[in-house]
Amino acid sequence: MKKRIFALLLVSIMVLSLLAGCASKAETPETSGTEKKVFRVGMECSYAPFNWTQKDDSNGAVPIMDSSDYAYGYDVEMAKRIAEANGWALEVYKIDWDGLILALNANKIDAIIAGMGVTEERQKSVDFSEYYWSGDMVMIVNVDSPYASATSLEDFRGTKVTSQLNTVWMDLIPQIPEVDEKPGLGGNSEILVAVRSGKLDGTILGETEAYSAVLANPDLAVVKFEEGKGFDYSKGEASNAVAVRKGDSETLEAINKVLSSFSAEDRSALMEKIIKMQPILE
Known part of the structure; x- marks a missing residue:
């Protein structure tokens, strides 16, 4: 009888332990759905004032993945704002200009934010967001x-x-x-x-x-040329937009929602601030 009671107690303890383990596991970020989506962004990190490399995190610079350096500039600010508004964890990857679209379509990054102009040729390979900067x-x-x-x-x-x-x-x-x-x-x-x-x-x-x-x-x-005496180009070629993989409408819609919340005045004020901060002026 005692053996039977002991066996029942042992089984009860094991069941309670398993339930406790399941409960604690359910509360971890991995299973509770609290993990942030990672937003991987590619840029040259050498194209001031849009993006550059620096040695520390001053002025809000973010780490460059697989590097001890940091990235900052107008593009980095755009990436930070897009990530923060969507609750994404931002990762910046330093990639040579010629390799950016290749990296995007190989799923090594989720977006290109690198002062990239919108051309018909590029539109064959990627989808573009609304413009986040325009110039001459x-x-x-x-x-x-x-x-x-x-x-x-x-x-x-x-x-x-x-x-x-x-x-x-x-x-x-x-x-x-x-x-x-x-x-x-x-x-x-x-x-x-x-x-x-x-x-x-x-x-x-x-x-x-x-x-x-x-x-x-x-x-x-x-x-700067007089009107009608300079280069002939489309507005897209003189503007910058975020590039995402073809058909990635979910990411594109999330990006456009954030970009549409910034007025032209806000963007100009930010660019003026960024230009004064770029390290080559020190």
């Missing part, structure tokens, strides 16, 4: 160059020009009359060195990037 297309020359006072593309006839590989700026170069087009280069810093050294008479950049570059390089000047 301008040229950068040496401040003492005869082209610094140019007012039209005709003034650049026969000049040596190039820009960053695989960008909308490269596609605009043939619009310059009799242009001496040079091979595209890898990034803005390399291109600006070529302009300063005289290897190039000028380069094409977006207006925001150009004025940002001139703030850091006072020996350079921005050439």
